[in-house]
Amino acid sequence: MTFESLGLAPALLRALAETNYNTPTPIQADAIPLVLAGHDVLGGAQTGTGKTAAFGLPLLQRLAEGQPAAVKGPRKPRALILVPTRELAVQVNDSLRAYGKHLRLNITSIYGGAGMQPQIEQLRRGVDVLVACPGRLLDHLERGTAKLDAVEMLILDEADRMLDMGFLPSIKRVIARVPTNRQTLLFSATFESRIRQLALEFMRNPQQVQVAANNTIADTIVHRAHPVDGPRKRELLIDILAKRHTEQVLVFGKTKHGCNRLAEQLEDAGLAAVAIHGNKSQAARQRALNDFKSGKARVLVATDVAARGLDIVNLPLVINHDLPMVAEDYVHRIGRTGRNGAQGEALSLVSPDEAGLLRQIQRMLKADIAMETVPGFEPSRQMRSDNAPFNAPRGPRPQRGHRPHGKPSGQQPRHAHAGPKQHRGGGNGKPASGTRRDSRA
Structure with missing residues (x-):
């Protein structure tokens, strides 16, 4: 299978050859002919499977083939x-700019965290393809600086993540501004019920393509977990990084403040590290990402939302300093390694209080994660995964009626499985359906 056999135009084939992009991935082989034929497409693909080219290449070709000979005034977006x-x-x-370098199409992006005026000027000069975050696009629509009445193709990329971030009301408001006689493409890592409902509401007889089962992971990734007490995670992380001094590492933390603090602590330990999260400006985030990609920084510490969509080539190792509160986010995190057939490793540092989260991840994946205790970092409490115990020493069992660990009388000691269950519904950390979270997250 070649890109030429998929029916792509010479200008696109030339650009692909110049970037040494020679063989289509499965999602590209399945989706490109359908998009070129004008079908609505519902695509299931994880990050790293080549889905941007799967919709981007046929999108550019269709726009180039149908480009008006002359346009009066600035061009309005024909693809969103x-x-x-x-x-x-x-x-x-x-x-898209790389793929369309030999086509006469204007491509631009608008998003929060950047100045409005430069984006307004770009839109005034004319745009063929507009890449946008829902929140900032609505700002432009309300100001009248963006018009969507000429859109011929609508693409929702990482639709599941947009719904998780509370963007559904914003998406519906945007789609209401787009002509109904359009071609619609929707790409998502999962085909859960919310995604199927969205497809039924806004798509016309979509053709479905899926290159991997829901919540599956690349078989080129090795998974391991190290049990450790929470306060000693940083110490263990530094120990791991010191022993693996040649590799670049993406580390996931739970909070923005925690990521900043961890990056500073790694710097104090002599490890070049940068943090990326929603409180940083776009310029600061891009600078941190550039430092990591160039090798100036060896460790990138990130939150889930900030790391979504990062394109890092040949990343050998991802470390979960904190386990995600939602099991599905584990799949998104580790999708940064083991991409396009490359070998990768996902390592999680798991405290006794996170044993329940680990069990949720294993149940979702329907697979065990190999667990290894690092000598000198044995946790003080024993905990179990679904099928195998962590090798931790157990202290003497307290006598009945005594107060374990200084807890008040009558209060049960907290075990690894205690605590509220994690849910994905509203009211448990997820925005309600009517809430629009800022696209700067």
Whole structure:
């Protein structure tokens, strides 16, 4: 299978050859002919499977083939691509520009965290393809600086993540501004019920393509977990990084403040590290990402939302300093390694209080994660995964009626499985359906 056999135009084939992109991935082989034929497409693909080219290449070709001979005034967007984060907006924008370098199409991106005026000027000069985060696009629509009445193709990229971030009301408001006689493409890592409902509401007889089962992971990734007490995670992380001094590493933390603090602690330990999260400006986030990609920084510490859509080539190792509160986010995190057939490793540092989260991840994946205790970092409490115990020493069992660990009388000691269950519904950390979270997250 070649890109030429998929029916792509010479200008696109030339650009692909110049970037040494020679063989289509499965999602590209399945989706490109369908998009070129004008079908609505519902695509299931994880990050790293080549889905940007799967919709981007046929999108550019269809626009180039149907380009008006002359346009009076600035060109309005003929294609709109909605994405959940500004990092993904930048990535998709850069990819489309590379693919379309030999086509006369204007491509731009708009997102929160950047100045409005430069974006307004770009829109005034004329745009063929607009890549946008929902929140900032609505700002432009309300100001009248963006018009969507000429859109021929609508693409929702990482739709599941946009719904997780509470963008559904914003998406519906945007789609209401787009002509109904359009071609619609929707790409998502999962085909859960919310995604199927969205497809039924806004798509016309979509053709479905899926290159991997829901919540599956690349078989080129090795998974391991190290049990350790929470307060000693940083110490263990530094120990791991010191022993693996040649590799670049992406580390996931739970909070923005925690990521900043961890990056500073790694710097104090002599490890070049940068943090990326929603409180940083777009310029600061791009600078941190550039430092990591160039090798100036060896460790990138990120939150889930900030890391969504990052395109990092040949990343050998991802470390979960904190396990995600939602099991599905584990799949998104480790999708940064083991991409396009490369070998990768996902390592999780698991405290006794996170044993329940680990069990949720294993149940979702329907697979065990190999567990290894690092000598000198044995946890003080024993905990179990679904099928195998962590090798931790057990202290003497307290006598009945005594107060374990200084807890008040009558209060049960907290075990690894205690605590509230994690849910994905509203009211448990997820925005309600009527809430629009800022695209700067």
